[in-house]
Amino acid sequence: MSRPSVVVVGGGFAGYFAARTLERLVPADSADLTLISATDHLCYSPLLPEVAAGRLDPRRIAVPLHSGLQRTRLVQATVANVDFEGRTLEVVAESGPVEPVRWDRLALTTGSVTRTLPTPGVDNHALGLKTLVEAQFVHDHVLRQLELADSTANPDERRARLTFVVVGAGYAGTETAAQLQRATVTQLDRFPRLSRDELRWVLLDLAPSVLPELGPRLGRAALAVIRGRGMEVRLGTTLTSIGEGRVALSDGTGLPTHTVVWTVGVTPPPLVGRLGLAVSRGRLVVDEHLRLREGVWAAGDSAAARDPFSATGSDYPPTAQHAQRQGLVIGRNVAASLGVGRARRYRHRDLGLVADLGGVAAVARPMGVPLTGLPAKLVTKAYHLYALPAAGNRLRVAADWALNLVSRPIAAQLGLVGPAAARLAAEHEGADR
Numbered sequence: 263m264s265r266p267s268v269v270v271v272g273g274g275f276a277g278y279f280a281a282r283t284l285e286r287l288v289p290a291d292s293a294d295l296t297l298i299s300a301t302d303h304l305c306y307s308p309l310l311p312e313v314a315a316g317r318l319d320p321r322r323i324a325v326p327l328h329s330g331l332q333r334t335r336l337v338q339a340t341v342a343n344v345d346f347e348g349r350t351l352e353v354v355a356e357s358g359p360v361e362p363v364r365w366d367r368l369a370l371t372t373g374s375v376t377r378t379l380p381t382p383g384v385d386n387h388a389l390g391l392k393t394l395v396e397a398q399f400v401h402d403h404v405l406r407q408l409e410l411a412d413s414t415a416n417p418d419e420r421r422a423r424l425t426f427v428v429v430g431a432g433y434a435g436t437e438t439a440a441q442l443q444r445a446t447v448t449q450l451d452r453f454p455r456l457s458r459d460e461l462r463w464v465l466l467d468l469a470p471s472v473l474p475e476l477g478p479r480l481g482r483a484a485l486a487v488i489r490g491r492g493m494e495v496r497l498g499t500t501l502t503s504i505g506e507g508r509v510a511l512s513d514g515t516g517l518p519t520h521t522v523v524w525t526v527g528v529t530p531p532p533l534v535g536r537l538g539l540a541v542s543r544g545r546l547v548v549d550e551h552l553r554l555r556e557g558v559w560a561a562g563d564s565a566a567a568r569d570p571f572s573a574t575g576s577d578y579p580p581t582a583q584h585a586q587r588q589g590l591v592i593g594r595n596v597a598a599s600l601g602v603g604r605a606r607r608y609r610h611r612d613l614g615l616v617a618d619l620g621g622v623a624a625v626a627r628p629m630g631v632p633l634t635g636l637p638a639k640l641v642t643k644a645y646h647l648y649a650l651p652a653a654g655n656r657l658r659v660a661a662d663w664a665l666n667l668v669s670r671p672i673a674a675q676l677g678l679v680g681p682a683a684a685r686l687a688a689e690h691e692g693a694d695r
């Protein structure tokens with residue numbers, strides 16, 4: 263009789279930690295382990311803003327799946343659909359559809375994609391920051407705007423090139439705006455014809471505060487830092503359309519710009535909607551053991567698990583902290599279904615979030631303790647080094663950070679990512695191919 267086939271879909275935080283737990287718990291001769299993922303690495307997304315700002319090389323935060331998983335068969339491909347009755351997966355590789363993959367136990371950890379809204383122009387003009395490809399493109403694009411502003415004699419064109427808009431003031435948007443603004447200011451000495459007053463960074467959010475995930479006090483502290491650096495923060499405001507060289511805002515005004523970074527939140531990839539299962543805000547509804555149905559589990563951003571510690575009865579938020587821990591739990595629970603160990607419920611009290619605002623500025627709430635300034639900065643850096651799941655990546659990130667203290671990061675547009683690959687539509691198709 264063939265061994266049971268255990269398949270994990272998605273090689274992000276939840277999938278990687280689920281597979282690692284399965285390798286540890288399930289004896290090699292009692293099940294075949296397979297991980298199918300669209301990329302060959304886990305992207306440590308909390309550091310994407312540093313890649314966009316040019317302070318870290320993209321490879322530093324790409325954790326190769328091959329280095330962490332020893333006996334799991336890795337398949338770089340996309341799962342297009344799941345047949346729950348026949349227990350097979352429809353799989354598409356770069357070359358086209360491949361043989362369906364049989365499963366006896368299935369873990370769905372497909373993460374999320376950037377949420378778009380029906381705002382005209384978003385699909386064609388907005389830049390996401392959810393993948394390494396997008397972060398690298400944003401980096402090049404911002405540097406290119408400085409070059410183009412420097413080389414034009416047209417004042418309107420110059421103004422538009424030097425105006426940068428970030429939509430969404432959650433942790434991804436606020437960190438990105440803060441770090442990129444600082445990076446552009448640092449570059450100005452290379453462009454003697456551009457002045458600091460011409461550089462305009464605008465952060466928009468419909469919410470009344472920035473960084474709501476960190477609470478009002480730290481949100482106010484972050485706001486003071488970024489406004490103090492000259493960033494325009496317009497709360498209660500969003501974009502109503504994005505056109506070529508101009509955006510319209512909900513307060514009736516407009517801005518000339520060629521740069522809109524779109525960080526308004528995430529939603530599960532299209533595969534999740536195709537499964538025909540119960541969802542909450544688009545995420546697959548799982549029970550307290552993260553079980554979706556007989557033989558199937560889901561974890562991470564794609565899964566909606568009720569948070570028993572939440573006063574409002576909401577689901578656990580889509581963060582790496584939960585995805586990683588949920589991955590460990592589904593690894594255990596799949597193993598338990600194969601007769602190894604006992605199934606566990608998922609219960610995790612939030613350890614807090616950190617937000618690096620560039621320079622010595624940061625805000626953090628480790629274990630509920632609000633921190634700002636240097637203490638927050640040290641906690642933020644230490645947390646990322648601890649949370650990066652591979653020693654090689656950790657070492658290189660630490661080395662880059664140390665070098666950045668004594669030498670300015672190398673600023674160059676490598677042009678490795680074309681505009682088509684960086685479009686939000688491409689991100690969604692990538693998760694859906």
Ligand SMILES: Cc1cc2nc3c(=O)[nH]c(=O)nc-3n(C[C@H](O)[C@H](O)[C@H](O)COP(=O)(O)OP(=O)(O)OC[C@H]3O[C@@H](n4cnc5c(N)ncnc54)[C@H](O)[C@@H]3O)c2cc1C
Pocket residue numbers: 271272273274275276277298299300301303304305306307308309310311339340341342371372373374391392393433434531533561562563564580581582583584585586615616693694
């Ligand atoms: C800019 C930014 C900053 C962030 N900062 C923080 C932070 O400071 N702290 C924090 O806790 N969280 C942070 N997050 C959130 C965190 O990154 C996510 O919550 C986390 O990555 C979710 O993990 P996951 O395993 O569910 O999904 P992911 O890590 O997104 O992994 C999903 C994987 O599934 C693959 N995949 C998707 N669909 C398919 C398919 N159909 N077939 C095959 N493979 C597929 C994808 O390619 C990917 O490899 C940040 C996110 C962003 C974008």
